[in-house]
Amino acid sequence: xxxxxxxxxxxxxxxKTYPNGVKALRDxxxxxxxxxxxxxxxxxxxxxxxxxxxxxxxxxIDSGKITVDGVDVTDPKTNLTKIRAEIGMVFQHFNVFPHxxxxxxxxxxxTLVKKRSRKEAEDIALEFLNKVGIADKxxxxxxxxxxxxxxxxxxxxxxxxxxxxxxxxxxTSALDPEMVGGILDIMKSLAKxxxxxxxxxxxxxFAREAADRIVFMDHGQIxxxxxxxxxxxxxxxxRLRQFLSQIL
Amino acid sequence: xxxxxxxxxxxxNVAFVIVLIGLGFSVYKASLRINYSWNWRAVPSYIIYNxxxxxxxxxxxxxxxxxxxxxxxxxxxxxxxxxxxAHTKLKPGSKVTQDEPVGYNSHYQPGPLLIxxxxxxxxxxxxxxIALVIGFITGLMRISSNxxxxxxxxxxxxxxxxxxxxxxIFIVYFFIxxxxxxxxxxxxxxxxAVFEGAYIAEIIRAGIQSISKxxxxxxxxxxxxxxxxxxxxxxxxxxxxxxxxxxxxFISLVKDSSLLSIISITELTKAGREVASSTFSxxxxxxxxxxxxxxxxxxxxxxxxxxxxxxxxxx
Numbered sequence: 001x002x003x004x005x006x007x008x009x010x011x012x013x014x015x016k017t018y019p020n021g022v023k024a025l026r027d028x029x030x031x032x033x034x035x036x037x038x039x040x041x042x043x044x045x046x047x048x049x050x051x052x053x054x055x056x057x058x059x060x061i062d063s064g065k066i067t068v069d070g071v072d073v074t075d076p077k078t079n080l081t082k083i084r085a086e087i088g089m090v091f092q093h094f095n096v097f098p099h100x101x102x103x104x105x106x107x108x109x110x111t112l113v114k115k116r117s118r119k120e121a122e123d124i125a126l127e128f129l130n131k132v133g134i135a136d137k138x139x140x141x142x143x144x145x146x147x148x149x150x151x152x153x154x155x156x157x158x159x160x161x162x163x164x165x166x167x168x169x170x171x172t173s174a175l176d177p178e179m180v181g182g183i184l185d186i187m188k189s190l191a192k193x194x195x196x197x198x199x200x201x202x203x204x205x206f207a208r209e210a211a212d213r214i215v216f217m218d219h220g221q222i223x224x225x226x227x228x229x230x231x232x233x234x235x236x237x238x239r240l241r242q243f244l245s246q247i248l
Numbered sequence: 249x250x251x252x253x254x255x256x257x258x259x260x261n262v263a264f265v266i267v268l269i270g271l272g273f274s275v276y277k278a279s280l281r282i283n284y285s286w287n288w289r290a291v292p293s294y295i296i297y298n299x300x301x302x303x304x305x306x307x308x309x310x311x312x313x314x315x316x317x318x319x320x321x322x323x324x325x326x327x328x329x330x331x332x333x334a335h336t337k338l339k340p341g342s343k344v345t346q347d348e349p350v351g352y353n354s355h356y357q358p359g360p361l362l363i364x365x366x367x368x369x370x371x372x373x374x375x376x377x378i379a380l381v382i383g384f385i386t387g388l389m390r391i392s393s394n395x396x397x398x399x400x401x402x403x404x405x406x407x408x409x410x411x412x413x414x415x416x417i418f419i420v421y422f423f424i425x426x427x428x429x430x431x432x433x434x435x436x437x438x439x440x441a442v443f444e445g446a447y448i449a450e451i452i453r454a455g456i457q458s459i460s461k462x463x464x465x466x467x468x469x470x471x472x473x474x475x476x477x478x479x480x481x482x483x484x485x486x487x488x489x490x491x492x493x494x495x496x497x498f499i500s501l502v503k504d505s506s507l508l509s510i511i512s513i514t515e516l517t518k519a520g521r522e523v524a525s526s527t528f529s530x531x532x533x534x535x536x537x538x539x540x541x542x543x544x545x546x547x548x549x550x551x552x553x554x555x556x557x558x559x560x561x562x563x
Contacts, residue, residue: 080468082471084471089469095460095462099485109470113470154466161470
């Protein structure tokens with residue numbers, strides 16, 4: 001991506017301490033440009049998921065500032081529902097709605113939040129269910145689907161809101177190994193389409209292939225931000241080299 | 249299942265029936281020992297009975313005809329008199345004297361137990377509706393992060409659960425009922441609803457908290473607000489999960505309504521007491537009252553199972 005593109009996410013000196021005293025984020029600053037794919041890696045407990053969740057304020061912060069598409073989401077006066085509707089999120093545990101058919105999973109928020117008509121929402125839902133390859137299951141309930149299929153529904157549900165940004169929180173970690181590839185392929189094709197993506201993952205193959213930049217976090221801090229090539233062949237920090245040597 | 253197990257199961261079921269018969273027989277035997285004379289024949293009339301009214305002729309005269317339940321009599325003064333009589337044996341030409349029975353009317357009327365049963369159904373229904381409203385609101389208040397709402401809910405729930413329903417009925421009837429000039433029915437339904445509402449609140453709270461946080465987070469991430477999340481995501485799942493507990497609470501409510509007899513609401517139990525004391529059949533009456541309660545609660549139970557099965561289909 002262009003170096004001087006417009007920043008869509010700007011996090012400045014974000015700090016967060018959990019009620020149990022654990023410092024989850026220490027002075028995290030990061031800006032993500034429009035259309036950029038940023039992959040956050042790091043060990044468990046490094047704060048990468050916490051940071052991702054602060055972007056749509058599923059996690060509140062103690063100090064610092066986060067701006068998304070020009071809106072200060074950390075300002076208490078900000079209408080969060082509005083900005084959240086523009087940020088799609090895919091969770092580790094899918095969180096599809098078990099009491100609704102696949103189609104209704106994708107339709108619901110469109111009609112409630114985007115105020116689309118049922119017909120319009122259905123057309124859009126089918127378009128995205130097609131895109132993630134699960135349109136044939138539209139009338140099934142999530143309980144009858146595999147993990148991989150549920151995650152596809154969750155991705156379609158997020159995309160149907162036409163978000164400006166997509167957040168992926170370890171979207172493949174809870175999947176059976178044979179399901180991982182399919183989900184990663186969908187994520188890669190999204191990355192190519194130019195949607196802004198922030199991805200927390202343990203899949204180094206995906207990071208290497210799809211990321212514009214890789215962010216390495218450790219103990220609540222950003223240790224290094226680098227291009228994929230540099231991260232895997234020429235990492236600056238000792239801790240990142242150590243981390244990579246443990247998982248590769 | 250193994251073949252032997254299957255045979256054993258049948259055997260145990262037969263044993264179950266034998267035990268039931270044995271129990272029934274010992275009740276009968278016990279009643280013989282206290283010289284109780286059973287009189288089941290009178291019982292149906294406590295539920296529904298045929299009300300017969302004799303119709304007497306108001307004048308001396310002659311029967312002119314009988315058509316469509318109307319008896320036409322011509323008096324000696326040549327006046328025509330029409331009487332509504334459902335059953336008569338008089339033929340045209342028969343002479344009648346004043347105050348002589350010319351026939352009778354009959355129609356079925358609900359007996360005291362059925363009237364009591366209807367009152368129990370009415371008051372239970374009204375109470376269930378109010379209790380659900382109270383339960384939902386306080387259940388949501390109970391998990392609110394606002395200390396005012398939360399503490400109000402906790403105080404209500406703890407006070408209600410920590411005092412006997414009978415005492416609450418007295419307080420509502422004699423104090424609140426007097427202050428607000430409530431009728432017995434309103435005071436009774438209100439007392440019952442306030443009591444069961446506290447339990448329903450706890451059921452609703454447990455149901456909501458049993459739904460994984462991920463459901464709320466996914467909804468929030470989609471831009472939905474609190475009301476939408478409750479209405480479309482949390483409540484449908486929570487209610488499905490607590491339906492058996494809710495049904496249990498409704499059943500309790502129907503049974504607890506018997507305590508309202510203490511403030512002279514003539515529901516099933518009070519009706520039972522009245523019938524039992526005016527006849528010499530206390531055993532029959534109370535067994536019948538118990539059976540009527542059981543029919544109501546078992547119906548609720550079946551309804552719950554039916555709805556559960558319907559909901560389970562969509563999974």
